[in-house]
Amino acid sequence: MKIAGAGWVSADAYGAVRKQVRNEYEDELHRSLKTEGVLSERVKNFGRFDIPTRRAFCAAALALHDAEFSLDEKTIGLIGTGSEECTQANQNYFSDYAEYGRRMGRANLFIYTLPTSPLAEIAIHFKLPGPLFYTSPLSNTGSHLLRTADGLLAGEELSGILALWMEKDFTAALLLNAAGSGLCAGREIPALESQAELIEFLEERR
Amino acid sequence: MSVRVVDGDLVTAYGAGLDACWNGLVERRSAVKPLTRFPTEPFQCHSAAVLDGLTYRAGASIAWQMLTQLLDENDPRIPEDTPVLLASTTGEIDLLEQAIDAGVPAVTESKLAALLSNLCNRLGGQRDGTVISSACASATVALAQGSGKIERGECDSVLVVACDAVSEFVYSGFASLMALDPEGARPFDAERHGLSVGEAAGFALLMSAERAERENRKSLGELAGWGMSNDANHMTGPSRDGGALARAIETALSRAKVPSENVSMVCAHGTGTPYNDSMELKAFKTVFTKPCPLFSVKGGTGHTMGAAGLVETLLTLRAQREGFVLPTVALRHPAEEAVGWASPETVPLKKCEWALSTNSGFGGVNAALVLQRANS
Numbered sequence: 001m002k003i004a005g006a007g008w009v010s011a012d013a014y015g016a017v018r019k020q021v022r023n024e025y026e027d028e029l030h031r032s033l034k035t036e037g038v039l040s041e042r043v044k045n046f047g048r049f050d051i052p053t054r055r056a057f058c059a060a061a062l063a064l065h066d067a068e069f070s071l072d073e074k075t076i077g078l079i080g081t082g083s084e085e086c087t088q089a090n091q092n093y094f095s096d097y098a099e100y101g102r103r104m105g106r107a108n109l110f111i112y113t114l115p116t117s118p119l120a121e122i123a124i125h126f127k128l129p130g131p132l133f134y135t136s137p138l139s140n141t142g143s144h145l146l147r148t149a150d151g152l153l154a155g156e157e158l159s160g161i162l163a164l165w166m167e168k169d170f171t172a173a174l175l176l177n178a179a180g181s182g183l184c185a186g187r188e189i190p191a192l193e194s195q196a197e198l199i200e201f202l203e204e205r206r
Numbered sequence: 207m208s209v210r211v212v213d214g215d216l217v218t219a220y221g222a223g224l225d226a227c228w229n230g231l232v233e234r235r236s237a238v239k240p241l242t243r244f245p246t247e248p249f250q251c252h253s254a255a256v257l258d259g260l261t262y263r264a265g266a267s268i269a270w271q272m273l274t275q276l277l278d279e280n281d282p283r284i285p286e287d288t289p290v291l292l293a294s295t296t297g298e299i300d301l302l303e304q305a306i307d308a309g310v311p312a313v314t315e316s317k318l319a320a321l322l323s324n325l326c327n328r329l330g331g332q333r334d335g336t337v338i339s340s341a342c343a344s345a346t347v348a349l350a351q352g353s354g355k356i357e358r359g360e361c362d363s364v365l366v367v368a369c370d371a372v373s374e375f376v377y378s379g380f381a382s383l384m385a386l387d388p389e390g391a392r393p394f395d396a397e398r399h400g401l402s403v404g405e406a407a408g409f410a411l412l413m414s415a416e417r418a419e420r421e422n423r424k425s426l427g428e429l430a431g432w433g434m435s436n437d438a439n440h441m442t443g444p445s446r447d448g449g450a451l452a453r454a455i456e457t458a459l460s461r462a463k464v465p466s467e468n469v470s471m472v473c474a475h476g477t478g479t480p481y482n483d484s485m486e487l488k489a490f491k492t493v494f495t496k497p498c499p500l501f502s503v504k505g506g507t508g509h510t511m512g513a514a515g516l517v518e519t520l521l522t523l524r525a526q527r528e529g530f531v532l533p534t535v536a537l538r539h540p541a542e543e544a545v546g547w548a549s550p551e552t553v554p555l556k557k558c559e560w561a562l563s564t565n566s567g568f569g570g571v572n573a574a575l576v577l578q579r580a581n582s
Contacts, residue, residue, distance in 0.1 A: 120569025
């Protein structure tokens with residue numbers, strides 16, 4: 001398994017490892033990515049996305065662009081992990097429902113109340129037709145994410161896995177291939193405590 | 207390498223035990239009933255399939271109460287070294303409801319990770335644990351992932367535990383999407399209007415054939431193949447053509463090395479929403495060259511969300527052993543596109559070595575399992 005590209009988004013910056021991008025941003029991250037050619041098409045419903053979904057979406061776009069991966073006729077799966085799950089979205093939905101008299105929930109908030117919601121928006125925009133699920137271990141999150149991707153690449157007829165590690169202030173996205181060129185092999189990556197460490201490790205290997 | 211299901215059990219709105227659920231479905235009884243757990247007046251629907259005797263928002267979560275019932279009966283049979291895959295969509299979401307109503311910013315307790323940690327502690331031993339969530343295909347994906355781990359030799363047994371509860375959170379959300387049928391779910395019916403929410407907890411213990419034989423475990427059947435795909439189309443609605451589900455099924459059949467004509471029955475996701483059931487039939491008609499008997503349990507059990515795939519896998523394995531297709535409870539007049547496929551009656555089978563079970567969910571997820579009958 002090779003890491004073909006990596007992108008990341010923090011609360012005030014974003015980057016792509018192979019292309020050596022590391023920029024700060026203010027409000028409209030996706031507009032910056034469009035200007036830079038990372039996003040080539042209008043992102044439908046971006047205004048509706050909650051903040052974790054926006055960050056995950058932009059990190060995924062950066063990783064795909066970083067890998068210069070053609071999406072045509074490719075089968076890419078999508079997995080995600082992270083300790084936040086969708087707790088903020090859950091709170092937003094139910095608080096809103098309770099505040100407005102428990103008469104009707106807001107569908108546009110309800111649809112983000114699954115840990116897979118950010119992944120689903122990514123799959124829809126980039127037309128990624130492979131397996132899609134959220135997976136979270138008791139410990140060793142980064143290693144688990146890579147192991148899960150490796151298992152999928154070994155067992156499914158997939159050309160790649162987009163793996164997202166989503167935390168409150170930092171989202172990292174990796175595009176993983178079964179073979180071919182890449183930043184490094186998945187097995188070379190040591191157990192790391194955070195996504196920031198993971199990105200730093202990959203930048204050192206660039 | 208074959209992956210055996212060597213143990214499994216359920217709690218559903220029919221009561222504790224797989225037998226209770228099985229008997230209810232065979233007798234064509236629905237467990238969907240008027241819902242009194244929270245006020246439903248604002249909604250278009252007032253029913254759900256819930257377990258009797260559980261306390262809502264007073265101590266332990268509904269999911270934990272169901273899991274406790276389940277494990278009290280069964281955990282002596284679960285090995286201490288077996289890793290756990292927990293499948294759920296919203297887990298203990300009623301804890302978050304309670305916190306918000308009390309004005310307390312408690313968020314950690316309602317996380318799936320907290321439920322997993324408590325579950326592993328409850329089961330004891332030094333076991334590894336992982337949450338798997340893939341909307342209403344969560345349990346199916348967990349079964350596929352567990353089978354993959356065994357097939358790749360990462361471990362020789364996996365415990366898949368699945369649960370989801372009927373809560374005001376989920377109920378109001380489905381109501382906001384106008385997804386509930388006031389008359390109760392009628393999968394594949396011409397007059398179907400939506401789903402009924404249901405709740406369940408269940409487990410399936412998967413083992414390599416080698417370990418199962420070494421421990422002299424009985425076999426409930428085998429997970430012979432699995433496939434997963436995504437519609438990449440819409441957050442809540444399925445694709446109209448069923449192409450992605452068909453792809454997941456074809457992957458599962460290919461992995462099992464089973465031609466579609468050898469499949470004797472299909473346990474469909476069959477939620478009762480117009481779009482889901484129609485999409486599924488299109489997928490089945492893509493894969494199968496002639497009608498294959500299918501059933502949905504959701505008119506009886508309700509839609510048990512992240513637990514659905516586990517409930518349905520255990521029921522399908524039982525149906526294979528018993529030699530007949532379960533009736534689709536609450537089906538009265540099959541939709542034109544479902545004629546020859548879905549039936550309100552049991553359908554006896556001459557042979558049923560191979561069966562298919564499928565689930566789909568929000569975000570366009572699809573998952574399919576090919577099941578092999580035990581002792582064949």
